Amino acid sequence: MIGLAPAASAHVRLSATDAAPGGYGLLTFRVPTESDTATTTxxxxxFPKDTPITSVSxxxxxxxxxxxxxxxxxKPIRTDDGPVSSYVTRVDWKADSGRTAIPPGQFGLFNLTAGPLPEAATVAFPxxxxxSDGTVVHWNQLQTGSAxxxxxxxxLQLASEATTSPSPSPAAASPAGSNSETLAVIAIALAAAAVVIAIMALLRTRRAD
Structure with a gap:
């Protein structure tokens, strides 16, 4: 997919909505062409070597x-499907021709699924x-300060399950509390009914007199 690239987003960006440590996720790389004269080919x-990712599609x-x-x-990694002896070092996307390269002022989206993802808060993908003019831009710098x-x-920002899972509602967290409230309501209703019956009996007694 190719679209127009806003000037403020003229960097290679990575986003994912379902990526979590130890799981699989859909990763989207947004690649803009910053050159005014050349295309991205x-x-x-x-991919990280210290925390290897073994499956990519x-x-x-x-x-x-x-x-x-x-x-x-x-050293092979043990998985539910058996031992895995290799990991992904890189993914290479190439335009089939100049007509499908990313023109100046536009961007391309490149999607892949990867996992198991490292048990980390963030993962860098240089x-x-x-x-097309032979220039190579290396997007490989890690941010160390505010700039x-x-x-x-x-x-890649990895969200832990602890931060993404919704908190249980009070009713779900304390079923015993819900039962107590129900019993209290029933008791109040019975007491009110007893009062009504007593009043009716008193009125009948006075009429009889």
Missing amino acids: EIVIS TAAVTGWTATVVTAKLD TDQHY EPDHPAPL
Whole structure:
């Protein structure tokens, strides 16, 4: 998918709505062409080595070809499906021709699913952006202060289940409390009925007199 790129968003960005530590998520890389004269022809996304990700699946992008590159792990990882001996080192997207490259002033969206994701708050995915004039922009700088670097690495924010799961309602958290309230209401109703019956009996007695 290609669209117009606002000037304020002229960096490679990464977003995900369902990514959590230890799980799988859909990652979307937003790649704008900053050059005024050249097109974006290739995107190379590097994956972390210290916290390896073993499974990646790329979404089809019209006019682009994706290649998932893997390497052998020093020690296999045990999973529910058995041991895994390799991890993903990078994903390479290349435009099939100049006609499908990302023109100046526009951006492309590149989606992939990845996991299991590291048990971390954030994960950086350094990205190399190749232009038709031979220029390569390395989006690999990590932010260390309040100011964003010139070429920040796309950063994945991982939300823990503890922060994303809704808090239980008071009724759900304390069923015993709900039962007590119900019994109290019934008791009040019975007491009111007893008062009414007593008043009616008193009135009948006076009429009889």
